[in-house]
Amino acid sequence: MTNIIILISIVIIIIFIYSYKITTKSSPLILKPEKWFTNKKKSSIEIIGTIKISNPDKRIEVMIPEFKVEAKLLGNRRLSKFKLKTKITPNHPDMSPREDDYWQAYIVKSKSHTNINIRLNIEHKKDSNLLKQLDSIWVEIVWINYGPFGREKRLDGFVIPLTLPLDSSPNKKYLDLEDSSKITTLAIKTHKLGILDDPMKLIYNYTSELILPGDIVTIGETPLAIMQGRYHHPSSLKLTYFSKLLCIFFHPTSSLATACGMQTLINEVGVLRVIFALFIGSIFKILKVKGVFYRLAGKQARLIDDITGTTPPYDQMIVLGPLHSKDYCESVSRSLGVHVAVVDVNDLGKVKVLASSKGVDLSLLKQALHSNPAGNADQQTPIVIVRPS
Incomplete structure (x- = not known):
C-alpha cells in the first residue's frame, strides 16, 4: 500500500511539472539589436541599425503579425521641439518589403532568423546646437508573437547613446x-x-x-x-498562479514581493525550487535563522531588481x-x-x-x-x- 501511494505521488508530481511547463511556455523568439551607426550632421542626427529576430526552437514556428518601433529622446531639457522620424524596413530572407510601409505578418520558422532595418532621424532646424544636448535615445520595440503558446504582446527596448559626458574628470x-x-x-x-x-x-x-x-x-x-x-519589461511575462501566491510572503520592499518579480525568479530557477526554498526558509525563520531562502533559491533571488530599482529608462524594466x-x-x-x-x-x-x-x-x-x-x-x-x- 505504501509503495502504491509513493508511486501515485511521483506520477502526480511528474504530471504537475509537465503541465506547468506546457501551460507557462512562452514564445522562443529572441530579439537582439545589431550593427547600429550614428551619423551626426549640422542640423540632424541619423541613426541606422538592424534588429535580428531568432527562433532557436527545433519545432515551433512563430508568427509576427505586428511590429512597431517607438523611439523616445532623453536629455536634460524639454525635447518637444525636436522632430523624430522612424522608418521600419523588413529584411526577411524569403519576403520582399512592401512599398507602402505596411507591416505584413511574417512567420519565423524553427531554427531560423530574420532581420529588420530601422532608420531614425532627429532634427532641430532652428538651433543645431541643441542637438549636442541630447543624452541618448530609447528605442522601444512593441511586437506581437503568435503561436501555440497563444498571443503574446512583447516589449523590448535598448539605449543608443548620442553624446559622451561633457565632464569626464572623476x-x-x-x-x-x-x-x-x-x-x-x-x-x-x-x-x-x-x-x-x-x-x-x-x-x-x-x-x-x-x-x-x-x-x-x-x-x-x-x-x-x-x-x-539581462532585463525585460513586466508585460513580457506570462504570470502564473504560483507567482501571484508566493509573492505575498515577502516584505513589500522586496523585488520578489510583486507577481512579476516572483515570476522572473520562477522563470530562472523553476517553481519547485522556489517553493522548496520558501518552505525550508520559513522553518528556519521561525528558528530566527535568516537568509536561508536566498541561499536555497540561488544568487538571482537576491539580485533581481524590480521596476523603479534602476535609473531611467530602465526604471520600467525588471533587471536580473x-x-x-x-x-x-x-x-x-x-x-x-x-x-x-x-x-x-x-x-x-x-x-x-x-x-x-x-x-x-x-x-x-x-x-x-x-x-x-x-x-x-x-x-x-x-x-x-x-x-x-
Whole structure:
C-alpha cells in the first residue's frame, strides 16, 4: 500500500511539472539589436541599425503579425521641439518589403532568423546646437508573437547613446582608515549604458588612462547586467498562479514581493525550487535563522531588481543579476593589469562583492565602498576606482 501511494505521488508530481511547463511556455523568439551607426550632421542626427529576430526552437514556428518601433529622446531639457522620424524596413530572407510601409505578418520558422532595418532621424532646424544636448535615445520595440503558446504582446527596448559626458574628470573622495592610511575613490561618469555596449571595451575606454598599479576597478552589478541584456519589461511575462501566491510572503520592499518579480525568479530557477526554498526558509525563520531562502533559491533571488530599482529608462524594466561575473573580472584584470570586482552597493552602507579577480583585498574594498561613492540616483557613475595609498 505504501509503495502504491509513493508511486501515485511521483506520477502526480511528474504530471504537475509537465503541465506547468506546457501551460507557462512562452514564445522562443529572441530579439537582439545589431550593427547600429550614428551619423551626426549640422542640423540632424541619423541613426541606422538592424534588429535580428531568432527562433532557436527545433519545432515551433512563430508568427509576427505586428511590429512597431517607438523611439523616445532623453536629455536634460524639454525635447518637444525636436522632430523624430522612424522608418521600419523588413529584411526577411524569403519576403520582399512592401512599398507602402505596411507591416505584413511574417512567420519565423524553427531554427531560423530574420532581420529588420530601422532608420531614425532627429532634427532641430532652428538651433543645431541643441542637438549636442541630447543624452541618448530609447528605442522601444512593441511586437506581437503568435503561436501555440497563444498571443503574446512583447516589449523590448535598448539605449543608443548620442553624446559622451561633457565632464569626464572623476569625482574623487578620500577615506581615512584607522591605521592612518588613506583610500581614494574615483567615481567615473559614463554615457548611458545599454546592450549596445561591450562590457570589456567600456571598462578599458573609461579607465585605461586613469588606473595605477594596485588599483581596484569596480563596476556595479546592475549596469553590467544591463549591458548583457539581462532585463525585460513586466508585460513580457506570462504570470502564473504560483507567482501571484508566493509573492505575498515577502516584505513589500522586496523585488520578489510583486507577481512579476516572483515570476522572473520562477522563470530562472523553476517553481519547485522556489517553493522548496520558501518552505525550508520559513522553518528556519521561525528558528530566527535568516537568509536561508536566498541561499536555497540561488544568487538571482537576491539580485533581481524590480521596476523603479534602476535609473531611467530602465526604471520600467525588471533587471536580473549579471552572468559569468567571475570570468568577466579575470578577463578585464588581465587586460588592464589591475584588480577588478563586480559589486552591489547601496546608500544604507551595504556592500556585496559578487565576484572579483584573484588577490582582491575584500575587507579594504568594502571599507572603501561603504559610503557608496557611485551613488544610487542619476549620477551615472557605474565605475569606481579604489586606490589604496
